[in-house]
Amino acid sequence: MSASVSPLAPKSYPEMPLVRGVRMATAAAGIKYKGRTDVLLMVFDKPAAVAGVFTKSKCPSAPVDFCRSNLSHGVARAVVVNSGNANAFTGIKGKAATALTAKSASEAVGCGENEVYLASTGVIGEPLDATKFAGVLGDMNKTATGDFWQEAAKAIMTTDTYPKVATRTAKIGGVKVTINGIAKGAGMIAPDMATMLSFVVTDADISSSVLQSMLSAGVEPSFNSMTVDSDTSTSDTLMLFATGAASADGQKQIADANDPALASFREALNALLKDLAIQVARDGEGATKMLEITVTGAESDAAAKTIALSIANSPLVKTAAAGEDANWGRIVMAVGKAGEAADRDKLAIWFGDIRVAVNGERDPGYSEEAASAVMKGQDIPVKVELGLGSGKATVWTCDLTKEYVAINGDYRS
Amino acid sequence: MSASVSPLAPKSYPEMPLVRGVRMATAAAGIKYKGRTDVLLMVFDKPAAVAGVFTKSKCPSAPVDFCRSNLSHGVARAVVVNSGNANAFTGIKGKAATALTAKSASEAVGCGENEVYLASTGVIGEPLDATKFAGVLGDMNKTATGDFWQEAAKAIMTTDTYPKVATRTAKIGGVKVTINGIAKGAGMIAPDMATMLSFVVTDADISSSVLQSMLSAGVEPSFNSMTVDSDTSTSDTLMLFATGAASADGQKQIADANDPALASFREALNALLKDLAIQVARDGEGATKMLEITVTGAESDAAAKTIALSIANSPLVKTAAAGEDANWGRIVMAVGKAGEAADRDKLAIWFGDIRVAVNGERDPGYSEEAASAVMKGQDIPVKVELGLGSGKATVWTCDLTKEYVAINGDYRS
Known part of the structure; x- marks a missing residue:
């Protein structure tokens, strides 16, 4: 976290509404930074649909490998994100760290390890001490709350000078749904991907395969269209979760990517992705223009x-x-x-x-x-x-x- | 020309021997700089064999177009190089400027316009006032001398902090031949090509097609293997001339690129190209390492x-x-x-x-x-x-x- 805020920072932040079905908590696990939060837990009390787009690096981080492998499962219950250490190029220790973090999260939240998603950002090549998560995740699950988007965005910052949040609403079959997103990233930013980490959650009821289709298309004119320094992170991760809570309002699940009822949602999602991507570019390290x-x-x-x-x-x-x-x-x-x-x-x-x-x-x-x-x-x-x-x-x-x-x-x- | 010399500059410069068959002169034509030379004339009193490698930019400068078009002619009598203005992206004015410069040079030296080669380096997009050459080239031809390599290297500098020269000798069929080269470049340096401008002259008697074959191969592990900032100039030009003066010592002309008699020459040429390329990389703008x-x-x-x-x-x-x-x-x-x-x-x-x-x-x-x-x-x-x-x-x-x-x-x- 830099001492001074980028001159290109947003003049104001949006009020972030609740997204039903997701709770969040942050903690200071002491991964690298002192005196600030550095770990974020997102909890989906009911299984959420999930989609992800990851770095194209040939040397991806251990958490990227872990997420890719879980994605086929198609269901998310917990997300653990830390800043300060990327757990990248950490060899077998890296895999051990993701396994231990997933185990801690699954115990804290009460879910399968293949329903956990992980992301780490920070220094490359330093072993990540995942035992630090075990002590905090249980308490985090107990205190996690839906009204926590700004704090969540802050906990995942590294050299960012401001937290990045965005929100949009859309209608699916006449039912209002909400999409909230957070992102971090300021250097080592380039296609593909352009952000190091971004997490987007909606209360819409949409299947994982439809989410994946929309996310893969939406990343091109947004995160994959901006660059700070042409360098591509080993950890770039963009994930989209749908809690399905809007089904309580009568929203019928969307399971076909060509469903015309998706038009408003797709437009809102693309606008949100572009909003977050531009916030990342505007926080480019040292940027004045x-x-x-x-x-x-x-x-x-x-x-x-x-x-x-x-x-x-x-x-x-x-x-x-x-x-x-x-x-x-x-x-x-x-x-x-x-x-x-x-x-x-x-x-x-x-x-x-x-x-x-x-x-x-x-x-x-x-x-x-x-x-x-x-x-x-x-x-x-x-x-x-x-x-x-x-x-x-x-x-x-x-x-x-x-x-x-x-x-x-x-x-x- | 920068005020201070790069910390990576060579500690000493080689004595540059004569290369029979080439004469040089410099002048201050006032293209952009004040109080320094900014134009170089090289004269081959007898037609020299010639080869060239140029920028791969899709928007090459007018002089690059001009050289490419003359190269098929295969003979060189004069080279005019200026610093301060690249005559790049200057539209039809650029073509008029190369035509006028070639005409002035052909009149000064007494040769065909298709025996003239041109290179310009400096600002892009500003029209080059080629009338400034007309007044100086005649006098330059009269005073041109073979012992002028350091001065030639200085005249073609832009943001370079030191002139770049290199020399090697080789044997062809037992006859000693000399290769001298100069280069300039410090920014906008990347494959392909890696130098903005470099001119190499030998007194060996080698055909243009053999020169071209050796130059095209030699550029890969040298100029095309170094980069300052990944930016590729619209003007990158590397030319190799063979005056053939060594034929007076009994060197038989080489007209076959596979002739084993070329081994020593090829090795010396490659070493010289690498020497010049590294000098350019070491003068990278702002470089300390x-x-x-x-x-x-x-x-x-x-x-x-x-x-x-x-x-x-x-x-x-x-x-x-x-x-x-x-x-x-x-x-x-x-x-x-x-x-x-x-x-x-x-x-x-x-x-x-x-x-x-x-x-x-x-x-x-x-x-x-x-x-x-x-x-x-x-x-x-x-x-x-x-x-x-x-x-x-x-x-x-x-x-x-x-x-x-x-x-x-x-x-x-």
Whole structure:
């Protein structure tokens, strides 16, 4: 947790309503930090449907392995999340730690170990002392309450400067349902995935396979469209739980991903995922500016996204943003290196509403003053039109500052 | 040109011998800088064989287009290089500028415009005023001399903190030949290519097609194996010229790339290319440390190189190096995100001679003190053994410092 809050932090936080069927508690287990909570327990008193999307790293953490293996079971009763230690690259000790944590949680909550989900975030390569959970999970289950979203978001922070929460409502067959989510992540953030950890819970009654289908689709334009530093965590975890409590109001269970009754829910879920993803990007380590990069006119949507991410991950583009320098030449560079089709002489580039380049050269009406004015803002929209096709994509990133170097030059020590 | 010289600069420069058949001159044409030379003319009084390797950017600069188009002609009489303006993304003005420069050079030297090669480096997107060359090239041709390598290297610098020169000798059929090279580049440096500009000249008598074959192969383990910031210039140019002057000593022309008489020359050329490439990496903007990253045990050499570059380009690895932090967890992260086959539990990692991780976890004999001692050095060897196959690769990079952010946050203004 950083001493100062990002200048890009939300000005206010939403009131987080209850989501029936989930209770939460936090504790200070002393994993790494002192004087703050570092473990979160979520309890579903009735089995919840569950879906997950995880890091594509070839060296995933032990908790990611554990969750992937339980996911086929399709039911969740408990989630244990800790900050301070990622339990990643911890060899057989890592597997022992996840087994012990699951055992402690199953005893505390009274469920099967395959109904437990785990996530850890923090330092890689240090063994995690899972015995610390055994002493706290039982009490946490007793005190867990539904009105605890802000505290839950705080307990899972590492280098985050603010907790990330979001809420939406939707209707399924005329019945109102709620979706709440929390996320953490500030560095080592890149597709795929873009957040280290995020947990979303709804009281809707939706089957696990339908949840998975919506989550896998929803992650693309949200978490997988933002990047802080192009580095991909070994622990990235996004999970979606449905408690089904809305069935008490007459909501009929949705078991078909193509059910038209899902439209409102899908829209609300996608909006919530995007909300959380942008909150993570805005908390990028050392960030002072937020860049929204839109590429249009590409040969395909996939090509547009590759080019947009090439721009978003370019250290030269990101340092120029930090310096409030309208250096559109570096945008051209990043388009060129992406490897996707581009025609230099058809390119056009905008900062905000200011077109700075067109037809492969500086805009005839280019005004350094007008372009610089955009760069001085906190939010910088960048648009690139390739003039080749109809493919388009939008991604989000932050600037690269000396503070990023400072944070990451002595994070571990 | 930076005010202070990189701490990684060579302690001494080699005496650069003459290479018969090439003359050089520099001038201050006032392209951007004041009070320093910014244009280099190389003259081959007899037509030289020529080969080139250029940026893979989809938005190459006008001079790159120009060189590519002349290369099929296979003969060089003049090279004009300027610093301060890259003549990149300058639309039809860019093509007009290359045409005018080539015309001025052909008149000054007395050759065809298709025997001229051009390279420009500096700001992207600003029109280059090529009329400035017309006034200086004639005088430059008159004063050009063979003993001018250091001055040539200086004239092509931009944010470089030191000039880059290298020399080697070889024997072809018992006849001694010389190879001299210069390079520039410090930012926007990544495969492929890794230097913005490099020019290598030999007095050997070798055909253009054989030169091209050797250059295309030689660039892989040298310039294409080092990265400063993963950003690829629109102007990257590496050219190799053979004046053929050694034929006066009885060297028979080499026209077959498989000629065994080339062995010594090929070895010397590859050593020279690696020498120049490492000089460029050591002058990475803001660099205080040099990392040599070796990956072994990969499924293939290509996979090893992908993983090595993933490590070399990771901002988190590079900032840890800047902070002298033996953060091997970030090496695991970078291996995992590379997308190539890796087995977490077979990984081993060394900093220098200190094995910090083995069998997927921290080395049982891990000593923070010993690992930190390696990180305090100026040169940090990193080795990763994947334990899967026999593929291997070595790449070079530098650390990521606050100074890099400072240099690139206000480069243009």
